[in-house]
Amino acid sequence: MNKPTRSLELIVWGGLALVMVALFGAYAVSRFAANRNALPMLGNVSDFALTNQFGRVVTRADLLGQVWVADIIFTRCPGPCATMSKVMRELQGALPRNEPIQLVSLTADPEFDTPEVLKKYGEGLGAAPGHWQFLTGKKLEVYRLATHGLLLAVDEVKADERTSPEDLFVHSTLFVAVDKQGRIRGSFDGTEPSSRRKILEVIRALLKEKQP
Template sequence: MRIAPLVGACLLGLMAGCKQKSHNSLPILGHREPVTKVIDGNTVTDTLYHSIPDFQLLNQDSVLIDNHTFDNGVYIANFFFTHCPSICPIMQRNLLKVYEKYKGDERVRFLSHSIDFRHDSPAVLKTYAEKLGVTNDQWQFVTGSKADIYNLSDSYMVYTKEDSSAPGGYDHSGHFLLVDQDKHIRGAYDGTDDTQIQLLFDDLEILLKEYE
């Protein structure tokens, strides 16, 4: 009988511990390596985290944008193409939900890379964005050379490939990548899965709290 409150307290403690953990912070995804530097005569070991390299791409208004466009906030990136019949409509439908929630909130931006460098010119992307219901520059749709886009997709850890046997001619994974102000990837979500989208909504709030 006397042990019950003790067990209760332990359980409560455990629950609080768990709760705390989930609200703490998001992990930094990707490759990491230790770097050893000598500062003021002392040897210091630091961790070098994977981050998105600098880029320059053409957006739906035919304006060159670069990584600094996303400097003062976090952003969600994905890879798609406008006439993709398979997973893209589901992804963009889901990303549109996130966009609509944060529309006007400059802390959150969106970056959709077209992997169809042949067909998706800025004009095509502009029409697509308007039809989708994107009315401001918070959501950027970009195109670039095949090398630029496909190398970037590797940095975002997204599989992309030209494949004539895939529907629409390109094969790619439908993930959303949550990127923080330091260009570290803090979360990866299957853009076609409703529960993963809910997780993205939750994680986004956790990440935004880091900058409050």
Template sequence: MSPKKVLLLGVLLIVPILVYLFLKVFGTNHYSLRTYMPVIEDTGEPLVRNGDTVFHRVPDFSLTSQTGKTVSQQDLQGKIYVANFFFASCKDVCKKMSNNLGQVQEAFAKEPKVKIVSYTVDPERDSVAVLSKYAETYGAKPDKWYLLTGPKRQIYQLAQEGYRLPAMQAPSLIPDFIHSEKLLLIDEEKHVRGIYDGTNEEDVDRLITEIHVLLQEEKQHVN
């Protein structure tokens, strides 16, 4: 074999190794998602333990899905999920969010680690039967996309204190209505890793991309 062919063969063999090493060393840091909502001490400074900032975690909950099944954080153990708040009679913002969440569901149809959790902010009217019909409308699969209802006080506390969404007046006759277009990406540790406009297609595309990033990030942590 001529020296040129030997050199060419050597280059072909070493390039994949160099690419792998580059991605291994630089890829993780470059694409690592930020973590939102640091815990704040009374001094107004972020809480730090053992040199690491402590971040807020979404608290446990227990609510009822569109199938009548009880769903809690235990059902999301080892999963990452997208959370949002909606109500079935909403015709504008919620419709756009639900259509976009349908795209998220489709993008991760074969990825069991990814779930979607939608909480109704109108639980007095959004019964299991109503949520079941809503799920059919938007193609929500019961093992992938949970539409949850339950005590109003618990849901509102979860929205305001768990996910830290502001309480805003919606165009509705229901007082103190939580109305938010935000989608939140939650990791395995129940930390908020992304916040998106659920009515904006570009933001939803970014969400889908960052779910892939988070899946890869957590896979590397395991390895």
């Protein structure tokens, strides 16, 4: 092989090597960016069976394949519940009805908040049937889902510790985003005005995720 041919061969192979390095670098950067921007896995929602405002049983399996946002409130709440429910109502108005999305509000006061009470409460908020569910049931089961399943703190205030007749329960003001596989992927302060935008962004991202 003469020297010009040998030099040309080295140039060609060198160029191919540079192209391969560039392609690998671009792939690595894209993978790093994707992992960096990936939503965290905060836990798995445990199995549950509670009753919604229409008297129908709702389970974890019923919500699989859907993206959902959950919070915990109660209808006699004198504190942040009104603000939280307002944010939920705004989310309902901003979300497309033709996508697999659910809004879920648990009650911290299941003994008072029967399906009938929750139905009236939901109607007052303009809750769309089939899109925004209010769940009640046995107190132990509701609290188990809230604390262990959704990582939302809730407790009843002892009678001798209440500062007023309305001081019945303490509960989290967080909103939790759950993906189609029943995994918690984000939590947001439900009393913070900027949370609405953040929740919508997370919902859109979760809708785009492909299920395994």
